[in-house]
Amino acid sequence: xxxxxxxxxxxMGGDHAPGIVVRGADIALARMPDxxxxxxxxxxxxxPLIENTKRLANSDFKLIHTDKAVGASEKPSVALRxxxxxxxxxxINQVADGExxxxxxxGNTGALMAMSKFVLRMCPGIERPAIAxxxxxxxxxxxxxxxxxxxxxxxxxxxxxxxxxxxxxxMVLGLSRPKVGLLNVGSEExxxxxxxxxxxxxxxxxxxxxxxxxxxxxxxxxxxxxxDVIVTDGFSGNIALKTAEGTSRMITQFLRDAFKSSWAAxxxxxxxxxxxxxxxxxxxxxxxxxxxxxxLNGISVKSHGGTDALGFANAVCVxxxxxxxxxxxxxxxxxxxxxxxxxxxxxxQTSVAS
Amino acid sequence: xxxxxxxxxxxMGGDHAPGIVVRGADIALARMPDxxxxxxxxxxxxxPLIENTKRLANSDFKLIHTDKAVGASEKPSVALRxxxxxxxxxxINQVADGExxxxxxxGNTGALMAMSKFVLRMCPGIERPAIAxxxxxxxxxxxxxxxxxxxxxxxxxxxxxxxxxxxxxxMVLGLSRPKVGLLNVGSEExxxxxxxxxxxxxxxxxxxxxxxxxxxxxxxxxxxxxxDVIVTDGFSGNIALKTAEGTSRMITQFLRDAFKSSWAAxxxxxxxxxxxxxxxxxxxxxxxxxxxxxxLNGISVKSHGGTDALGFANAVCVxxxxxxxxxxxxxxxxxxxxxxxxxxxxxxQTSVAS
Numbered sequence: 190x191x192x193x194x195x196x197x198x199x200x201m202g203g204d205h206a207p208g209i210v211v212r213g214a215d216i217a218l219a220r221m222p223d224x225x226x227x228x229x230x231x232x233x234x235x236x237p238l239i240e241n242t243k244r245l246a247n248s249d250f251k252l253i254h255t256d257k258a259v260g261a262s263e264k265p266s267v268a269l270r271x272x273x274x275x276x277x278x279x280x281i282n283q284v285a286d287g288e289x290x291x292x293x294x295x296g297n298t299g300a301l302m303a304m305s306k307f308v309l310r311m312c313p314g315i316e317r318p319a320i321a322x323x324x325x326x327x328x329x330x331x332x333x334x335x336x337x338x339x340x341x342x343x344x345x346x347x348x349x350x351x352x353x354x355x356x357x358x359x360m361v362l363g364l365s366r367p368k369v370g371l372l373n374v375g376s377e378e379x380x381x382x383x384x385x386x387x388x389x390x391x392x393x394x395x396x397x398x399x400x401x402x403x404x405x406x407x408x409x410x411x412x413x414x415x416x417d418v419i420v421t422d423g424f425s426g427n428i429a430l431k432t433a434e435g436t437s438r439m440i441t442q443f444l445r446d447a448f449k450s451s452w453a454a455x456x457x458x459x460x461x462x463x464x465x466x467x468x469x470x471x472x473x474x475x476x477x478x479x480x481x482x483x484x485l486n487g488i489s490v491k492s493h494g495g496t497d498a499l500g501f502a503n504a505v506c507v508x509x510x511x512x513x514x515x516x517x518x519x520x521x522x523x524x525x526x527x528x529x530x531x532x533x534x535x536x537x538q539t540s541v542a543s
Numbered sequence: 544x545x546x547x548x549x550x551x552x553x554x555m556g557g558d559h560a561p562g563i564v565v566r567g568a569d570i571a572l573a574r575m576p577d578x579x580x581x582x583x584x585x586x587x588x589x590x591p592l593i594e595n596t597k598r599l600a601n602s603d604f605k606l607i608h609t610d611k612a613v614g615a616s617e618k619p620s621v622a623l624r625x626x627x628x629x630x631x632x633x634x635i636n637q638v639a640d641g642e643x644x645x646x647x648x649x650g651n652t653g654a655l656m657a658m659s660k661f662v663l664r665m666c667p668g669i670e671r672p673a674i675a676x677x678x679x680x681x682x683x684x685x686x687x688x689x690x691x692x693x694x695x696x697x698x699x700x701x702x703x704x705x706x707x708x709x710x711x712x713x714m715v716l717g718l719s720r721p722k723v724g725l726l727n728v729g730s731e732e733x734x735x736x737x738x739x740x741x742x743x744x745x746x747x748x749x750x751x752x753x754x755x756x757x758x759x760x761x762x763x764x765x766x767x768x769x770x771d772v773i774v775t776d777g778f779s780g781n782i783a784l785k786t787a788e789g790t791s792r793m794i795t796q797f798l799r800d801a802f803k804s805s806w807a808a809x810x811x812x813x814x815x816x817x818x819x820x821x822x823x824x825x826x827x828x829x830x831x832x833x834x835x836x837x838x839l840n841g842i843s844v845k846s847h848g849g850t851d852a853l854g855f856a857n858a859v860c861v862x863x864x865x866x867x868x869x870x871x872x873x874x875x876x877x878x879x880x881x882x883x884x885x886x887x888x889x890x891x892q893t894s895v896a897s
Contacts, residue, residue: 264731327793337728340736374691374781377618382694382778408785412793421782424736427728428779429786431762436790439681439766443825444798447818457814464801464808471797 193223194290194512196505197283200230201258201276202296204495207234210295213492213501214250215242220502221509227251227289229280230258255279259300261494268300269307277301281308284487290512291488293479293505301491302338302482309487312517314524317342318484319350320423320491321357324433325472326414332358333372333411333419336480337427344387347371347420351392352523353483354418355400360514361507366399367417370406372425380405384422399523437472479504481511483520488512547577548644548866550859551637554584555612555630556650558849561588564649567846567855568604569596574856575863581605581643583634584612609633613654615848622654623661631655635662638841644866645842647833647859655845656692656836663841666871668878671696672838673704674777674845675711678787679826680768686712687726687765687773690834691781698741701725701774705746706877707837708772709754714868715861720753721771724760726779734759738776753877762786791826833858835865837874842866 198214200207207230214226226245228235232254239246257275259268272278277296283289285308294301298320306318321334334354339346351369358367371389373381378389385405392402406415408429421429448458458465482489488511492504511517552568554561561584568580580599582589586608593600611629613622626632631650637643639662648655652674660672675688688708693700705723712721725743727735732743739759746756760769762783775783802812812819836843842865846858865871 264733325793327796340728340734372782374694374778379618380694408782408787409789409792411786412789424728425779425782428726428762428775429782432765432783432786433762433790435763435766436787437794438763439679440791440794440826442681443822447822448815450818450821453814454818457811457816457818460807460811460814461802462811464804464811467804468797468801472794 193221193225194509195225195227195288196508196512197227197229197280197289197292198505199277199280199292199294199296200228200235202294202301202494203492203501204261204295205497206295207231207238209496209498209501211235211238211242211245212498213505215245216498216502217505217509218244218248220506224505224509225249225251227253227280227283229253229255229276229283231256231276253279253283259297261297263297263300265297265299265303268297269303272300272304278304278308281305281489284489285309291490291508293490293492293501293508295492295494295496295501295504298337298480298491298494301489305482305485305487305489309485309489312484312486312520312524314521315349315353315484317346317349318482319353320426320480321354321483322430322480323361324411326412328414330362331411331414331417331419332361333421333426333430334483335421335423335426336430337423338482339423341424342384342422344384344391347384347388347422348391349484349524351388351400351402351418351420352527353520354420356516356519356523357481357483358417359399360510360516360519362417364417366401368403368415369400369418369420370403370410370416372411372419372421372429373405373407375407376405388420395527397527479507481507486517488516547575547579548863549579549581549642550862550866551581551583551634551643551646552859553631553634553646553648553650553655554582554589556648556655556848557846557855558615558649559851560649561585561592563850563852563855565589565592565596565599566852567859569599570852570856571859571863572598572602574860578859578863579603579605581607581634581637583607583609583630583637585610585630607633607637613651615651617651617654619651619653619657622651623657626654626658632658632662635659635843638843639663645844645862647844647846647855647862649846649848649850649855649858652691652834652845652848655843659836659839659841659843663839663843666838666840666874666878668875669703669707669838671700671703672836673707674780674834675708675837676784676834677715678765680766682768684716685765685768685771685773686715687775687780687784688837689775689777689780690784691777692836693777695778696738696776698738698745701738701742701776702745703838703878705742705754705756705772705774706881707874708774710870710873710877711835711837712772713753714864714870714873716771718771720755722757722769723754723772723774724757724764724770726765726773726775726783727759727761729761730759742774749881751881833861835861840871842870
């Protein structure tokens, strides 16, 4: 049982930490008994919680004590300067020091990104990191990136996101040749910003056996499941993510109101409840928990701040899968093959290769 | 009955034209009997349809014949060059010629925007047009702009959109001092692109009795109804709009699947049907039909291409309301008051005024 990946968990990050982190770690161990976990946080709080667990308490875990945590609304720059002994920072350090293969935190996203980038550095050849996550779609799941790491992206960034996204989706969805689309305001070639059109020009010319570039997609393609990977800048991606979440919440509230609006509806709801529960599961944000920071020279996974133990466990398992799959090595290989940090290189080298 | 606005309708635009245009016109007349309508399209197709209507047939309508129409997928530049005798162009010309107070079309959005801009020109002081529409929210309705007229917007454009949006929302929602927010990836001051932060700096300094600038809002605020007017560039706005539509469609499909998944669920559905119908109405895109082109020197309203007669009638009524309300005059007044085309002017003049 020592072959599995070792993961450092920021036990103090997130709205319901450290409880959900400890219970989440326990759930993750039930699914992946070969995991080795390092919990970083306040020992006085963590010990009793761990004693209450079935598997974690009896596993070969490690506890690193600190009573410092990064605040949920702390500015990334402040966290970076003054959070050197925070649970988040010490957990990331474990990866940099070679003690862990990856880090998971439900804490402050901006701080986690800033610290991960500072401590782990960028993956050689990648210019900007991207936040990637999965969306439920009418056909299954779609990976989208960037969800907010970079407000401004140029065409080179978008091309690199496409490469990282297809590798990530091959890993998570088990697809052999995922379809990749660029998010735009129309499907015609002349539409969109310079960055989007520039990235399209490069991707159109790319012939890779690893992915298929299908062109521009629009906002409604995200949930339609038209493609497996949707590439966009962090501004639009973040707005699309939150718009989808908001719309989903609004419809859920409207549904709840409808089911309460009459006695017939209340009775009807009781009859539908099992079926609606299935639907709720299809949309369950915990299933899609774990926004992954791609492009760093190390595995860093962000769990949703408000998630529960199950959601946190899913984020832990995503990080474990990335380690097992050799995600970093695959990104380095493709970047070396298709061009280091230049879209022009990508075109040239794939043209020769194809 | 000659006091109402005169509207020119592109009778050949949209997926189900001319049927929905004629029936939509008839519904609009039932609501607003003082409207005067000019239908532009193929007389041979229109005459029998009009004869089947109750009110339109007996109203003081005008018919302008043309057998040319702009194709749904025609490029705006091509439509502009070769569509001089199209129903869309001739309908817009009616406004420019002073024969109509506004134009409504369910045809090709890009072509309608290009032609409207070319024929009607920009409203003095406004630099770029914006597409505005309403979203259903948990609290009511929110106006969002730009939904796709401009891929790149600078801070000045965004400030002008804010002014046009608050006037439009005061008109449609009847609010005395609507809340205005700028769409961003976070609510902190340092977040976002230069354009968004620049617009925020100007709006923060603006003290107007007509609207309240509340700061940055995020994607999930659109449906939460946090503000009355959401201002963004056409790229993010279009993606947010389509993401919301797609999410809504996905959940509707999941619901349909759930209600069909067992006999208990089918029975439950029958009991809930009335209540769900109420919910469907709350979300009905036809209620929010009518994307308005703001910033032009004339009233031009785009109906959804796939809408039915009821949706088209709503778009006609929005155009009629804008004419009655004196929308163009109000925009001109505010732009003159708060600064012509410069955010700096806006700040300076309102500081003096406040």
